[in-house]
Structures are given as structure tokens and as C-alpha cells.
Amino acid sequence: MNSTRAAIIEAADRLFYQRGYRDTSFADIAAAVGLSRGNFYHHFKSKDAILDGVIALRRQKTGELLAQWSAESADPAGRIRSFIHILAVNRDPILEHGCPVGSLCVELAKADHEALADAAAIFTMFRDWLRAQFEALGRADDADELAMHLLARSQGAATLASAFHDRSFLDREIESLETWLAHCLGDRPEPQTQGAHPCSSSC
Secondary structure, eight states: OOHHHHHHHHHHHHHHHHHOSTTOOHHHHHHHHTOOHHHHHHHOSOHHHHHHHHHHHHHHHHHHHHHHHHHHOSOHHHHHHHHHHHHHHTHHHHHHHOOHHHHHHHHHHHTTOTTHHHHHHHHHHHHHHHHHHHHHTTOGGGHHHHHHHHHHHHHHHHHHHHHHTOHHHHHHHHHHHHHHHHHHHHTOOOTTOOSOOOOOTTO
16 A cells, blocks of 8 residues: 555545544545645545545554454453553543544444445454453353453443543543453363353443
8 A cells, every 4th residue: 555545544444443434534544645626536536445444444553452452461351451441541532522442433333334244344343352262261152242242342342431531531441341241260260171161240
């Protein structure tokens, strides 16, 4: 990808998050990159083509982030905590704009946009990765359920923190998720245990 095309996608990624896909125009993106309309159209013929580039960029960055978390900790529980702490790492933009993946998916779903499946695939990347971590913790029977629960809790926290612009709420939710994970770890079976591994009522 040439540098101008990459700069357009990076600018569009930022603007789609801050303003929304529908409310970001070609002119907005061109101005952010410092291109004339003619030069801009040389690289992209439609906003949907830019959207495809933005989704591909976000999927790439998500893959890199998951690989980073996996490399930073050999402990599956530590890796899950890295996911929980993304709410703290991105606290300020979340308070302003919510979750970039969730907000885009909601907007595309309302428009019945054909790119929705590609955008939602980013959630699938997180789901699959989290499921693998819970499986590594001995929770194979309910690993996907736990992964989806954690995704749902994090999305809900991001949405409400943004709606109320409430930093303390987001911090409490992060702490609550840490407590939830600790309960899940406490419910792990001993290594020699066979069979089902039911989740406690606190999970």
C-alpha cells in the first residue's frame, strides 16, 4: 500500500470513530490528509472502498494486539486481564466515543450495510482468542460462554461510560471484571479432575 493511500485510511479510521461513518464526508477525509478532491479520487472512488480499507486496518491492528498480549504473558489469566485492561488503556477515547468496533457495527447494522459482517469479524477475533484463553484455564466446556460474557460486559461498560461520560463507572466496571475473573479462576478444576467444569453463580 502506498503512503498516500495508507494516510487516507488512517485518517478515515480516526474520523469514522470520532464522527461516525455516515457523517464523515470525502471532503472531511481529504482535508485531514491535505489532498485535493482530484488527487483523493485517484486513490478511492467511493466511501465504501475507504470503509473496506478501514475495516482491514482494524482487523490487522486487532491481530497484532492479540499477538502482543499472547507474547507478553504465558499465563492465560494474564492474557485475559490484558483484554479487560484495554478499557483503562483507552479510557479517554471510550468516554468520548465508545468502543470503535461496537460503534461502527451498530451504525452499519442500522444501515443494513454489506460491510457489517466484515466489521463484526473483529469481534469474532476477540471471541476466538478469549475462548482459547479460557480453554487453556481448564474451562473447555463453557469457554465460549465465558468469552461472550466478557465481550458483552466490556461492550456494555464502554457504551454506558460514553453515554454518561462517567469515568468512575468505567473504573468500577474494570474492577468488577477483575473480580469476576478471579471467581472464574477459583472455580477451575484441579488438573486431575475429569468431566464438566460448571461455572459458579458469580461468573
